[in-house]
Amino acid sequence: MAVADSVCLSDEQEEAVAVREVAQVYELIKTQQPLLLVHQQPQQLAYSLLNHALRALNVALSVMNQPHASSSPAHDHHIPAINMNMINAESTPPANSSAPAADVADNHVVGKARRSSPAKRRRINCEDKSSWVNHTVVPHEDGYQWRKYGEKKIHGTHFTRSYFRCTYRDDRGCQATKQIQQKDNNDPPMFQVTYSNDHTCNFVCKATRIINNTNNNPAALHNLTANPNAHPDDDDDTIFTKMIKQEQQAAWLLPPHLTTISNNFDETQGLHVHQEVPPSSSNSSVISHYADEFDHHQMGQQLETTVMEEALGLGADLDDPYFYDPNLLLIYENLMNCY
DNA sequence: GTTATTTGACCTAC
């Protein structure tokens, strides 16, 4: 598939994409970095975290690196020294993903007539939808869940091309797809990843929301890892459960000594923490302490000052990057006290 | 039993 080098997104759309990506990676790092510090086997978590960060930053840098239509060539200041390049190829905003719904229906027709027109779909992909190309050494690590549906030897290449669609295509009608084409045999090998259509499955939004919950809610984080099915979320339980299972497999595991707290979390009523198993060590009391602190913090914005003051009382340094988020700092300090 | 992957066939644009 030929990919044009032109960029047709508006400045506002490009900015929105960049902001979204940076915000996502910030939330991810903010949430998982304390876990990384206390994780018993941090390599896997670090790997996952780094890949997510690289992806989001790559997207953001690429968007910011695009010459704007209003800019003269003299202002085309490309950002060097990144080995990945992302090119937005089509003019239609990614949000326009509902169009292929009819195709989805057509695909389920039984028999040879089941397929309306694969080539027609391909043409639609090339002309009416967004697609963009990313070069990376970690083609499978982009924060989304994909299911492979095909593999093809491409003329003129030494490697097969793999075809993936969003795992939640059937559940949510998400039309996002991607193709992975290995480009060379270097160590590590470079891959060209072509994405088509933006996700409409809300997977990342969902994950971000959960991350936000757990970030502001250490007990909820534990509950998430220990008992994902118990989360009283909205009507999206299937996807939620799948995502949690996958995230659990990846990295979201707390040290065993943090498994003594459970909670009933209700987004409308706040956090209610109780200790199911009275701990013998002082760790649980510490954890309970900051969990309770968060419970209080939920009551109103005015308590944020209290939390920050307490964080300062714990020895926080104003220059400490964790101090950017008082909740995070509090969690971090208390976890450090557990060791 | 359920879910994911593999792989040959199918289909259409070029």
Added chain:
DNA sequence: GTAGGTCAAATAAC
């Protein structure tokens, strides 16, 4: 006729 994208049955993994 060829190439590329997709389907779906068979198979593997969990």
